[in-house]
Amino acid sequence: MSEVTPWSEVLELARPATVQTIYMVLVSTLIGVVGGLPLGVWLHMTSPVGLSPRPVLHRIISAVVDVVRSIPFVVLLVVVASFTRILVGKAIGSTATIVPLAIAAIPFFARLAANALREVNSTVVEAAVTTGASKMRIVRTVLLSEARAALVGAVGVTMLALIGYAAMAGAIGGGGLGSMAIQNGYYAYDDRVLYSAVVLLGVLAWGMQLLTDWVTKLVDRRRALANV
Amino acid sequence: MITVENLSKSFTQNGSRVTALDNVSLDVPDGAVCGVVGTSGAGKSTLARCISLLEKPDSGSIRVDGTDLVGLDGSRLRAARRRIGVVPQGDSLLRQRTAAGNVALPLESAKVPAAQRRSRVAELLDLVGLSDKASVYPDHLSGGQRQRVAVARALAAKPSVLLADEPTSALDPATTDSVLTVLDRARSELGVTVLVVTHDMAVVRRIADDVAVLEEGSVVEHGKVLDLVSEPGSRISSTLLPETDQAEPLRPNDRSHDVVAEVVLVGFAAVGALLPEASSRFGVELSILGGGLTRLGDTPVAKFRVGLSGERSESALKWMIERDAHVRRAPVSVDGVAA
Ligand SMILES: Nc1ncnc2c1ncn2[C@@H]1O[C@H](COP(=O)(O)OP(=O)(O)OP(=O)(O)O)[C@@H](O)[C@H]1O
């Protein structure tokens, strides 16, 4: 029992680990959305139900997105390691982990975004077409605007997936709560550290879900009462 | 002014070809309201979608105010679209925008400055009677109110033509009336030419000047409502005018009358005075055996089966025909005796 790590030490480990995880997840989500949203719009626009159907191109983009999406994250982590080294100078640590996280996030979010856009009522889109609006305008004022709640939801789902991926990356020196759980907890036979990290990951995921729900409610005007 | 000539459109549906429109020609004069009626699947929406430039016809031409719109591309297509206001079939409002925001959409496409946009939106919401709902989201509007917003939106960019596809389907009669009133005002106050697709004859009865009947992709009847109603045997006539006792076939005469005829009277003067005047002028006894009075738009129209007795019955009928009554005489049977 004298082996048990005191809470103060656990806290010392947990604080930077939590910050690192949040940092990795937020930055890679941001890159995922910035890269994935245009890709998702492109996927939707070129689809048979989109505004500029391009069947062959659509199938190619679709295949690329799905192939990258289906690579297990641990494999991706290893595969892109040399690229990561070129980009950030090292292959371990939280900043280095952002590279594979972002690469995973882009097609992940793109697919979710394309699905969200497909749910926009086609009559509404056609009504906008008949006003003489350009495609770009329709994307902005109709597709993205009408799908906003689903898109925010997709950001949330992406963030949750990235928390899991970031934890996985911890196993091979990715930093954050994952490293704390595996390196400092599991390998060190320190249950208190291990379970503290697990609980913190859970709390983090839960918090991000709450945040997503709150933002969704904020942007979704459908059931808003008249704002006189 | 809408001119559709020899329009054809077919779709390939799981391998088989469906002809939605087969050589359709149609024209709607400036400032007129034309109803397009027909059963489900007749091709009404396809016609409306072709004229809305949402569907490319296989052949034929569509002209609005003389300009051919088939085959336009890019910015010229977008400019042409601004001259055609469209109320699509079904729910078409942006749910994330208020009523006012929806009406503003075409003005944004046309790059109208914000200040002008606001005043135009206010004008249009006033036209459709929804000024107090400007900042309400579609989910909080009733079906009829949503349709009126859709009409206001279609009219926002001052189109010369308004197309409405089933604007009153799934609405109760009172709500239907509010939507039709709005379409009627669009024609009378803004002078737009209106094409309204419907399966509901009440719509035609209430606001249409012209009507086209579509059946399996072809126009089977087309013309002015008031002309078609007086054509014996027209579908429009038989659906819009009162029944004159179908059970009993029209006979040249029977025991109590010298002549039996069906008379269609159009307009206040004819409906009000023609029958009594004929009766007194020719000294014939005139009795109404069936039929009744209805109203098409603002015009009263009557269809009666009348029995005339008296020596000058034939002259009385002839006199009525000269005064634009539409009279259908029973064919004279061989022996001249009532069947
Ligand atoms: N995009 C399409 N693809 C395949 N077939 C179509 C398409 N649009 C219409 N059709 C077919 O064309 C025919 C006419 O359809 P349309 O929608 O014009 O009928 P409608 O008169 O508007 O019917 P409703 O009163 O039900 O709205 C139907 O047989 C329909 O199945």
Ligand SMILES: [Mg+2]
């Ligand atoms: Mg239809």
